[in-house]
Amino acid sequence: MATIWIDGVSYEADPSRNLLAVILELGFDLPYFCWHPALGSIGACRQCAITQFRGEDDHQGQVVMACMTPAAEGARVSIDHASAATLRKSVIEWLMVSHPHDCPVCDEGGECHLQDMTVMAGHTYRRSRLPKRTYISQDLGPLIGHEMNRCIQCYRCVRFYREYAGGHDLQAMGTRDRIYFGRYQDGPLESEFAGNLVEICPTGVFTDKTQARHYTRKWDLQTAPSICTHCGVGCNINPGERYGALRRVRARYHGAVNGYFLCDRGRYGYEFESSDRRIRVPLAPRGEQNQAEELSVQAAVTRVAKILTSSRRVIGVGSPRATIESNYALQRLVGADGFFHAACAEEHRSSLAALDALREGPSRSPALREIERCDAVVVLGEDLTQSAPMMALAIRQAALAIPRSVAERQGIPPWHDAAIRESVQSARGPVFLLSPAPTKLDDLATRVYRKTPRAIAAAGQAIARALDPQVPALAGDEMDRAGIEEIARALTVAERPLVVAGSGTASEAVINAAANLAWATSAAREDDRAAELAYALPWANSAGLSLLGGAPLDEALAAAERGEVDAAIILESDLDRIAGPGPAERFLGQVRHAVVLDHIAHPTAARADVVLPAATFAEGHGHLVNSEGRAQRQMAVFSPDEPIRESWRWLREAMMLAGYDEADSWTGAEAIAEAAARDHPALARLPDAQLSADFRLGGAKVARAPHRYSGRAAAKLHLNVLEPTPPRDNDSPLEFSMEGSPVLPPGKIETTFWAPGWSSPQALTRFQEEIDGPLRGGDPGVRLIEPAGEPFAYRDVALSAPSPELAPTPVVAAFGSEELSALAPGIAALAPRAFLELNPRDAASLGLADDDVVSVRARGASARLSVRLEPGRAQGTAGIPLGLEDIPVALSFAGELITGS
Amino acid sequence: MAALSSAERAEIDAEIAILPDARSASIEALKTVQRHRRWIDDDALGAVAEYLDLSKHELEAIASFYNLLFRKPVGRHVVLVCDSVSCWILGNEAVKQALEDSLGAAFGEVTRDDRFTALPMQCLGACDRGPALMIDEDLHGPVQPADVSELLRRYP
């Protein structure tokens, strides 16, 4: 630690940091624009001026930029010194020369960093009376609004978009005071991370277009810590609600998981919650004369209880997008033998294999921000940008680990973003990508290999064998010796090597080969450490569901086929989407009774006896386990209108009525979580993921709404002149109102991230233990899975027999492949149309051309897809989009092309 | 004429050959296209971007930074008039006026016969010969207003 002086007072500071970070960390106010903790310093805005002195006797000093000045031993600086304060005021004045006075109609108003900084720097009077410069803004697509007139040219947008997230279509154009930040021409921003511009921009240039449709100021939003429900990464989110509907989702900082950012699926998927397909009341879809009939809670629960008591064998279909609690309740209801997963066999096997690999071997699953620090990466099969976008973003940072260390040896401090970029130039990696088709990470790869999933598994195994001869040899499509050795060497010499795979190739062999590869590194390395091993699983709770155990959907269908099922309880899933309309209809015909619990109506629900309206992630409490094996708690953001409630509460009520006494003890979210933790040793630490409901600060709970929340008394005036009592929350330490402890709560249950003088997302520095570190008091969540260590047995990589048929390979789409987010209008607008992607040579040998329509069939499901040629796709594979409307998931995993006659 | 001609490709390749990577040749590539086509239209920009494996957005960011990369049509001959203080004190305003009068077109416009476009340049670096102007590759100075129409006549 170094000793530095700020305005005459000495402090301890980390000399590897810059003074801006240190000053903010110490709690001082110092305005800035171009700096961002994730982006580093470029010294361009000149806003964070301080005065630096040469010694104790120097009173004149020199103005320096805090963000560009290391916290070196003995540094003496002043924030208050007139020369620096004057410059800070000037800089704001310059920025405001052309900034419009449109705060009242600007979506950023009230959480605008520029507003905060203007006040902080003391600019109160505009000397310029000149006309302001104006620009023509662009249409950047359905998710992001653009208002260039507000721009203060801090360059954070392009630095995030281009340098951090690897996008190409947002640029700084022009020169002098006519710089324009935008695209070459109007059009949707292409990056899956574009939505972060909304939070990166210090003012209202980039705004949330979805929020604009149902706009609410920050101070009128009710929020709670939550977890994104749209993929397996488990990013932390702050959803905001008003008048019973979600208004927006913002990234919620997590020091180990997603840091400051979110992908656009996660940010904009929330609008499914107000989709017109929402189920808001219990229904009997096949009521009198097959007309849908609304049911009372009482009637609905009674009907379900009757089904339970009258059926001989009841099975449950659990859901990888439902919470641990809801799946656990269902599993208890139907018993372990009767519990199936709403996932087809390939996905089910992949998830299970991944979980086993993480538990049985020596490799640790890194958190996202640990991935960022890995310095050699091998990705087997997965198109991460599409299936787990934030993991791809983390790998983009990992690709800079080695080049950055070179810069560091040139004497460049780690925060000096501008100099690092000059030093790094285009150097990246080592990152090796083995995939069936081009991915958006290809641009940073040291080498890219296009292979069939089968060949990818074989290659992974071959590299593993090069590291450790104990790894069993496989006959298969291996890669060239030099390639194998290059990757093996990279994994051996790296500080922190990483192997990544996922269920996106539908290949258990790939999952197992990735494990073997990660494990085998321990044999070759001097430190005997195995590489880290990260899996991208498709759903928010794929890992949690796999920890509970259960069989794939295909087996449930088979059991029904054998006439062994009398009733099925289907939790938060659409079987038509997975198995296809034919098999799903057949299944529901074979079981006498079906109950569906879900948020959204779908064909499967339409065929059920009873449909129960399940709370969404924003309306209920529960836990999810992400791909890393980290259990995280979703807290209800708002209390939904009756009778919507969490699936497990519906199940509990029916079970109690049907005489399942056990359900009695599930008196609240915590009680059922504790029950699950008791029953499943793997979940033992589940209750540690968040503070418990009895947590109090000075005797009070923590408010979900900020103290400036307005209009509560009038919100429901049209229903009743008496203001209703806010709903109670017995399940968490949060209150559904703005009443709460005035004491600052621990970061993990902080709801508003709002500090005096800091209303924008930049207030975050006030809530971190150190800049970029964990939230004050620790980040939420708890890791459930740690590696077993040595000894271990290599996993069996079973390759399918070589076949002349094209291997069906899912094509995952960040926008479209995930069921819920695909219902959000903004996401839907960006989702691809159905297609069948082929290598032109394969297409030629099948006599197919662009736009030809081909039938694809699997397990009783089928679809007609039009051909799209992709020269980059590996020969021998047929890319079939995953999860798009009219393409059952089974087809993407197992589809067979019907060609010729 | 969106695609790059073989001559254009050859010239761009020669630039790429002496640089560590293709993207470093971006400015030269744009100038090459401009030499062949007078100015860089959207199609040309797209073609260069594709050739250098850059996005159009990235290339436009570069193109829009430099005064001598023309993204709007120009005439067959481009007249660059020095607009710096050293020429200004020697009376370049009158030269500029004479030029506009002779051309019958304002700065930035293409004359009706497609022959000329006059552009003010911040400084031509011919301060000892001010007021200076360039027509195509030829530097002229000192230029008096009366000389302008005769000068232009030399560029049919």
Added chain:
Amino acid sequence: MPADVDTKIITRQFGNEEAKNIEVYESLGGYRQLRRALGMKPEDIKAEVKASNLRGRGGAGFPTGVKWGFVPADAEDVYLVCNADESEPGTCKDRELMYWDPHQLLEGMIISAYALGARNNYIYIRGEMMRETPVLEKAIADAYERRYLGEDVLGSGFACHITVHRGAGAYICGEETALLESLEGKRGWPRLKPPFPAVVGVFGKPTVVNNVETLCNIPYIVEHGSQWFADLGVGRSGGTRIVCMSGHLERPGVYELPMTLTMRQLIDDVCGGIWKGREVKCVIPGGSSMPPMSADELDVPCEFDALMTDERIKPVEVAPGVPFDMGGGKELRTMAGSGGIMVMDDHTDIPAVCARVVEFYHHESCGQCTPCREGTGWLAKISHRVAKGEGRPGDVDLMASIADGIAGNTICALGEAAAWPVLGFLTKFRAEFEAKIKAPKEGAAA
């Protein structure tokens, strides 16, 4: 021995159309110093250059030998870049050096590259220099043919390549780090220093950027030794100096001169005095970015240190009686800059000149940092309205205040380049500005 008015070293071939021919250059003794240098140790050449007091001729006057010394000793790939992006208004010397005597530059560059161990080298030339570029390219081709360039220079084993890279019209690319960005095919944005180009330069490698005139001097230092070169100059400035005399002069032009001459001698003795028999009113001594001198300040030698420190030059003020602070309480007089001397007669409209100068820097601001991007735009608008007689009360103070805010607070020197002349004009010709500001109309906003 100090140089006198007749000492011509690097301009001796000016006017000789034959000298750009490699045979002629050789017959005049050309490339002999390269042969000699190749027999020397690189360290010895570096030491000579350092001892010669050669200072950068691009504008900043930084000692060349010291700059070379910043390259890390263990550097592998070093680049030498010749800054031929001469674009400071008032400056037109490098253009002439390259046109008349291109091999002199190449010889200086190859010797320097040898001293620095630089294999790949660039000449970044202004896009507007369309006459000079083919001359240089021809000279390079000839030099390759005669093995002054190539994989094995004159059989020494030293590999040296020079490539001409043409700019595309951006003043800022004359700033050495912006030049490097542009060389990399990017927008010409100046970089923050440190790291200096000698550590992280072009393509991430250590790079030395030297001006054309600077490099042209190198062969003569090798030939005659550092002492001879140092003696030509005065104080800590070795050699002669090329000045570009422009403006209201009888004989404007590019002259190589001893640094001991005063501004008045330059005007009267070298350039034949002010045109039309008029009197001098104002002189900008080093390119338009330098604070101007008034008629009573012209007896100061036109040399780096004298222009900065001679008390006969009134320090620049931010308000009457309040000196401008360059940092640490240091006063600003003016500087020799790039050698572009602009002379204005007593008919000159100073506020209009000021507006023209500011407009240039505003137009050429790269837009990266706030003070320059926003400040120069604001300053230009106010300067223009004052010049047009549409100024408002307080505009003179506003101009000074904006300029004072910009100066010293930007990433590169373009901020100063815009601010210093404004403050200088206001210091020395304040009355002219005030006279132009009309009384506001009744009820008009300030």
